Amino acid sequence: MPLNACELEIDLFCNGMVLPADVDLAGARAMTRTRAGLGSGLEIVIPTGSLLKDEIWVNVPVVESFAKHSPYVLRGAPSTGYSIVERRTGDCYPVRVPEAPSWATRETSRGVPMTRVGVLQGTYLAIYANPVCAFWSMSPQMNCKFCTTGHNVGENEAAIKSIDDVVETCQAAKAESGVTFVHLNGGYQGSRGIEFIKPYVKAIKDRVGLLVGVQLAPEKEFAKYDELVAMGVDHLSFCVELNDPDWFAAICPGKAKVHGQALYFDAMQYCATLLPRGAVSGEVIVGIEPIEQTLKAVDRIVDLGAFPTVCVFRPTVGSDLRRFGPPSYADVRQVMEHVYAACRTHWMPIGVAPNVEVSLVVNPDDTALLAARTAGFYVYEAYRRMARLAAGPMFRARMRPAA
Ligand code: SF4
Numbered sequence: 195m196p197l198n199a200c201e202l203e204i205d206l207f208c209n210g211m212v213l214p215a216d217v218d219l220a221g222a223r224a225m226t227r228t229r230a231g232l233g234s235g236l237e238i239v240i241p242t243g244s245l246l247k248d249e250i251w252v253n254v255p256v257v258e259s260f261a262k263h264s265p266y267v268l269r270g271a272p273s274t275g276y277s278i279v280e281r282r283t284g285d286c287y288p289v290r291v292p293e294a295p296s297w298a299t300r301e302t303s304r305g306v307p308m309t310r311v312g313v314l315q316g317t318y319l320a321i322y323a324n325p326v327c328a329f330w331s332m333s334p335q336m337n338c339k340f341c342t343t344g345h346n347v348g349e350n351e352a353a354i355k356s357i358d359d360v361v362e363t364c365q366a367a368k369a370e371s372g373v374t375f376v377h378l379n380g381g382y383q384g385s386r387g388i389e390f391i392k393p394y395v396k397a398i399k400d401r402v403g404l405l406v407g408v409q410l411a412p413e414k415e416f417a418k419y420d421e422l423v424a425m426g427v428d429h430l431s432f433c434v435e436l437n438d439p440d441w442f443a444a445i446c447p448g449k450a451k452v453h454g455q456a457l458y459f460d461a462m463q464y465c466a467t468l469l470p471r472g473a474v475s476g477e478v479i480v481g482i483e484p485i486e487q488t489l490k491a492v493d494r495i496v497d498l499g500a501f502p503t504v505c506v507f508r509p510t511v512g513s514d515l516r517r518f519g520p521p522s523y524a525d526v527r528q529v530m531e532h533v534y535a536a537c538r539t540h541w542m543p544i545g546v547a548p549n550v551e552v553s554l555v556v557n558p559d560d561t562a563l564l565a566a567r568t569a570g571f572y573v574y575e576a577y578r579r580m581a582r583l584a585a586g587p588m589f590r591a592r593m594r595p596a597a
Contacts, residue, residue: 196285199242199250200563202278203556204530207506208523210261211236211254211268211278218271223294225256226313228351229322229343229379232508232554233315236268238276239290246562246575247545249290251316251553255508260520297366302359310352311363316553318375319367322347323355324390324410327381329448336448338435339514340479340507343381357397364402374549374593375429376402379409382448387411388418392425399426400597405547405589407431409477412453412461419461423468428547428592430465431475431503434458437491441483445515459498466499472543472581474500477555480529481507481521488529496536501544504529505555526556527564534561538574543581548589 197205213219213236227234235253242249255261270276270291278287297308312321322343329336330344337344347353367373376398378391387410395406407429408422419430434455436442443450449458458476466474476495480488488504495502506526509518537544537558545559559578565571 196283196287198563199240199244200530200556200560201527202240202287203250203252203560204506204526205523206252206254206266206278207508207556208520208526209264209266210258210520211256211264211266212262213256213268217268217276219291220272221293222291223314224298224309226309226350227342227511228313228346229320232505232510233313233320234510237292237314237316237553238278239292240287241290242563244563247559249551250557250560251292251551253315253553255520257511258509258516258520260509295367295371297363297370300366302362304356304359306352306356306359308363308366310350311355311359312367312376313351314367314371314373316551317371317373317549318377318552319364319371319373319404320377320379321355321360321363321394322351322380323360323378323394324380324383324387325354328384329382329452332448336451337514338446338449340445340482340510342510342512345512357393360394361397361401364398364404368402368404372549373404374589375405375407375547377407377409377429382411382452385413385415388413388422392422395422395425395427399595401595403593403595405429405550405592409433411449412457414457416461416464419465419468423465426592426596428469429473429475430469431477432458432462432465432500433477434462434491434495435477435479436483437478437487437494438483441487445482459494462495462500463498471499472501472546475503476500477503477505479505479507480526482515482518485525485528489532492529492532492536496540496542501537501542501558502533503552503555503558504533530556530561531564533558534565537561538565538570541574541577543578543585545578546582546585548586
């Protein structure tokens with residue numbers, strides 16, 4: 195039986211896709227290796243055919259070695275449209291290959307290509323705002339083993355992004371691509387991370403008017419989060435990555451040594467008291483540690499009042515884990531079903547922010563497509579719909595430039 199859109203999303207993350215040389219991708223978004231390197235695949239959009247949500251955005255792995263053996267292959271052309279064919283079953287899934295944004299070929303007024311400032315990953319704008327994560331310059335290097343930020347920032351994207359360049363890129367993305375949300379991340383910067391990001395947040399809030407998310411290493415001084423929230427930050431996320439302390443220390447040596455795993459959960463819990471429900475998230479990776487640990491991480495995050503964002507492990511080219519294999523569909527599906535169940539149990543208002551579709555992960559609200567249609571399902575879905583409607587005016591107000 196053909197897969198539904200979320201099942202296909204999961205299977206594409208786990209298997210990747212073959213991109214034949216004769217498939218014409220003229221006008222498509224460039225495949226770029228920026229930030230941690232996860233966005234190095236091909237962006238596609240899967241129509242769901244469901245009332246739950248219209249479409250699902252996926253950044254499909256195509257360059258990693260496992261993708262070369264995928265049962266999925268892309269067919270089509272700009273003039274005829276595209277589809278993904280599962281070669282073993284013959285199932286054919288129509289998809290859309292989104293066009294590169296109109297601003298992709300432009301430079302800021304300081305002469306910096308806008309794509310070296312920010313990239314679209316799904317429907318949001320992603321900007322690595324801070325200098326290269328300090329874990330990369332330690333001796334010995336303490337970078338997370340799945341990450342390639344140290345190879346990308348300064349190579350595929352500008353090492354330093356000026357505030358004016360960021361503002362101009364955000365303005366173009368908002369006006370021409372309909373972006374509503376910009377995500378600023380920056381790895382570990384000592385105790386300067388939040389101080390460094392604050393002027394960017396202020397400038398975007400004052401001069402552009404976008405929802406702003408910030409993702410940095412956790413601060414020990416929690417009062418700094420009060421300052422960020424007072425400046426108008428809309429979303430805070432914490433990359434705890436792995437639940438088992440031993441796996442955490444082995445895969446994220448810098449995080450384990452400098453912060454300790456508990457700080458990620460503590461900061462998450464604190465921030466969940468500052469922002470509205472559904473505005474703080476904990477990010478974990480499925481496919482490195484045993485699956486039971488990922489399930490526990492999901493529970494731990496929702497128990498703290500945050501929502502889980504689960505990233506399917508991708509052995510990205512150039513990372514220390516590049517020779518590892520991706521996880522199985524069955525494991526990832528089990529975790530994603532659990533994400534939905536955990537969010538439902540905690541009445542987490544997932545998928546409420548307007549037009550925020552992240553192509554690098556299985557969005558929590560995508561997982562509704564995996565859930566059994568019980569009475570509890572319909573009650574929760576009605577609640578999510580009401581929450582979306584009720585939050586509309588608030589989001590519109592927060593997307594007006596403050597200055
Ligand atoms: S904290 Fe880890 S994942 Fe984040 S940028 Fe640094 S090395 Fe990469």
